[in-house]
Amino acid sequence: METKIHTLVALVRDKPGVLNRIASLFRRRGFNIDSIAVGPSVETGLSRVTVGVSGSDAEVEQVRKQWEKVIDVVKVSDITSEPMVTRELALIKVKASRVERSEIIQIVDIFRANIIDVAHDSLTIEVTGDGNKLSSLYILLKDFGIKEIARTGRIAMTRGAGKPL
Amino acid sequence: MKISGAHIVCESFLKENVDVVFGYPGGAVLPFYDTLYQYDKIRHILVRHEQGAAHAADAYARVTGKVGVCIATSGPGATNLVTGIANAYLDSSPMVAITGQVARPFIGKDAFQEVDITGITLPITKHNYLVMKASDLPEIIKESFYLARTGRPGPVHIDIPRDVFTELAEFNYPDKVTFPGYKVKPQGHPTQIKKAAALINAAQQPVILAGRGVLVSNATGELKELVEKAQIPVITTLLGISCFPESHALSFGMIGMHGTAYANMAVDAADVVIAIGMRFDDRATGRISGFAPRAKIVHIDVDAAEIGKNVRVNVPIVGDVKHVLKSLNPLINESSRFAWITQLECWREEHPSTDIRECDGILPQYVINKIHEVTGGNATIVTGVGQNQMWSARYFWYNKPNSFISSGGLGTMGFELPAALGAKIGRPEENVWCVAGDGGFQMTIQELATIVQEKAAVKIAIINNGFLGMVRQWQELFYEKRYAATPLWSPDFVKIAEAYGIPGLRVTDKLQVLPAIQQAMEYDGPFLIDFVVEPEENIYPMVPPGASLAEIMEEPRETVHMGKNSSKHISNL
CATH class of the missing domain: 3.40.50.970 (Thiamin diphosphate (ThDP)-binding fold, Pyr/PP domains)
Structure with a gap:
């Protein structure tokens, strides 16, 4: 069976321990979370959780159903096969001597990223995009020496006027 | 008028028609026991170990169809319940387990007899709660009983700190619960039910695998109607035992590791398996890749996550067994299936799994x-x-x-x-x-x-x-x-x-x-x-671990008919 990364989007009740319930379920059933992002949803009292999980279609469907059984979880959708946009954000602190600085700025421009902090020997870059874009930028910046990186989980939304979650 | 949290729990019990609770007192639940003492209508049964309280409540629930209630104090009292809660979870037994907890200011401080019991019971309960306000109790208890008995039943655990038992709050028991994410869909999809009926009507060699879901949903009558109308042999899982009368001519015993030989042979030979309220446990199926290799499978279960979990399913029906069978039965053609039933009867004669060999000692x-x-x-x-x-x-x-x-x-x-x-x-x-x-x-x-x-x-x-x-x-x-x-x-x-x-x-x-x-x-x-x-x-017989149901080991010794055993079915034909 073909294994790929699926994108599951869930609405969950804003209750204490709800993330623990989700994490516990994934661990207990032996499913690996590739990435996770949590934030508010349109509805008050509900949070939106985006999880990347790798597995075959059948395995991920089992994840989805088990996840939906958690009482504080309202709905879980696998949107992998739908047209969608996904975004991640990364903050990258890269070593930058005076000589290298302009070269880095050029790369940052190409990637339409932003420089959000400048120090005498480093630059902090903020970049958003899909996972590939972030990884490509990372590879280019690696030559300069990366001091620190922080990266969010992936968030996703289906395109167009499709039914909202 | 405001009453204490302990009173709220007892009053809620009365609202839920709880008349028996199994428990064991201790420091953190002392205020609750002091209040329970005033409630004559609630019989408290003092066990000798909290595990016993959970098992007793579990069995009480299974025989009465009511929600079983067990109570323990914080720390060791609560951890002693764990095996019993897990037991109820795996067998879908409706239970509400109440534990005392250290007072709120002590939570997280490793206080005396403090343990993170909701953390421990999280994966072995349908849902659990740590109550942080006495005013939340009525809603939480209402929800707990509702969750425990509806859909696929299971244990719900409520952890109540000592000072929540003594805190005063208004008692308004809610009439209904609102869960945005908990939907019980009892009906079953009509299209799927039609597909199942077509498959069953066309089947030459169907078997029914009946599990505990038939008992939980109180669907023994509907099952019998289906069986007799369509003349389909019934095989039960271990926990399905007693969902169909074993004296019935179409009862063919139990599937699985220690099931009857003829039941396992029938599943192996079947062209359609109708699995009703069961979950294809590994002890029931044997090696999955060798399970019912010739069969198309209809799976009726109230828990959507059970469908396709272990076994490929051709016609899934998510719904309550009773509701689904009520819709399914009218679509089923009357049939005799004479050849198939005769075949099973032959297997039963040739492999009489219920005979007892002759022995001087006590078997x-x-x-x-x-x-x-x-x-x-x-x-x-x-x-x-x-x-x-x-x-x-x-x-x-x-x-x-x-x-x-x-x-x-x-x-x-x-x-x-x-x-x-x-x-x-x-x-x-x-x-x-x-x-x-x-x-x-x-x-x-x-x-x-x-x-x-x-x-x-x-x-x-x-x-x-x-x-x-x-x-x-x-x-x-x-x-x-x-x-x-x-x-x-x-x-x-x-x-x-x-x-x-x-x-x-x-x-x-x-x-x-x-x-x-x-x-x-x-x-x-x-x-x-x-x-x-x-x-x-x-x-015996025994399906060795890792083997398929067809690879059953039968008793190696000579067996002797004891009269009664083999006449079990014949006398009821």
Whole structure:
């Protein structure tokens, strides 16, 4: 069976321990979370959780159903096969001597990223995009020496006027 | 008017028609017990170990169909409940477990008898709560009982800090619950039901696999209607036992590792398997890749996540068994399926899994068989786990729903005695027999005291073979008879019983089996019989671990017909 990364989007009740319930379920059933992002949803009292999980279609469907059984979880959708946009954000602190600085700025421009902090020997870059874009930028910046990186989980939304979650 | 959290719990119990609770007091639940003391309508049964409270509540729930309630204090009291909660979770038994917790200011401080019990019960409950305000209690208790009994039933755990019991709040019991994410869809999709009907009507060699879901959904009548209309042989899972009368001509015993040979052969040969309220446990299916290789599978279950979890399914129907069968039955054609049923009957004649070989000593099967004979089958049998469980499943014929009470999913040794207590409390008019192994009996032996204190007339049959029998059987068959840690010394059980004030008999002579059971039945109160049985008797047939149902091992010895066993079905044709 073909294994790929699926994108599951869930609405969950804003209750204490709800993330623990989700994490516990994934661990207990032996499913690996590739990435996770949590934030508010349109509805008050509900949070939106985006999880990347790798597995075959059948395995991920089992994840989805088990996840939906958690009482504080309202709905879980696998949107992998739908047209969608996904975004991640990364903050990258890269070593930058005076000589290298302009070269880095050029790369940052190409990637339409932003420089959000400048120090005498480093630059902090903020970049958003899909996972590939972030990884490509990372590879280019690696030559300069990366001091620190922080990266969010992936968030996703289906395109167009499709039914909202 | 404001009342205390403890009062709110008791008042909520009354709203939920709780009349029996099983529990054990302690520091953190003391304010609750002080309040419970004033409620005459709620009978509290003091167990001797919290595990017993959970098992008793579980069995009480299974025989009554009500939600079982157990109570323990914080820390060790709460952790002692854990096995019983897990047991109820795996067997979908409706239960509300209440634990005391240290007072709110002490939570997270490693206070005396503090443990993160909601963290511990999270993966073994349908849902759990830590109550941080007395005013939240009515809604939480309402939700807990609702969750425990609806959809796929299961245990719900409520952890209540000591100072929440004493905090004052208004008591307004909600009329209904609102769960945005919890939907019970009982009906089943009409299109799927039509597809299932078409598949069943076209089937030449169908079998029904009936599980505990039939009992939970109270659908034994609907199942019988389907079976008789379509003439489909019924095979049950271990926990499905008693969902279809075993005296019925179309009852073909149990599937699985220690199921009947003909049941397993039928599943192997079937062209359509109709799985009803069961979850394809590995002990039932054998090796999955070899399970029902010729069959298309219809799976009816209220839990959507069970569909396709273990076995590929051709027609899934998510819904309550009773509702689904009510819609399905009218679409089913009457049929005789004469050739197929004759085939199964032949297999049953050729592989009579219920026969007992001739033996001078006492065979465990013989004991169970005699309990059936003396009670006329009119008893609730509560078993331990292991060989005693399988012999009980196979050598007693169950006709009344929920008359076989056993720990299926978790396989909890020690379940038998407290569960028999719970069953007897739930069915005081009924004969309740606890069939225990000499190993499992000693795991919860202290509940003898509870049985005496509560005047629960449980009859106890110990199948005493001096071994942890099922493990020994595996050692004999798969570990070249290296009996590591299975020979088991036991005390004189009759003297133990006597110390508890329970009369008992030790039976070593085959001729004494029947009179001993009769004496137990005639005695008005609990009674214990220690049956000293053949030490190395095995339970057959057996599907070896990792094998498919078709690769069943049958008893290697000569079997002799005992009359009654083979006439079980014939007399009811």
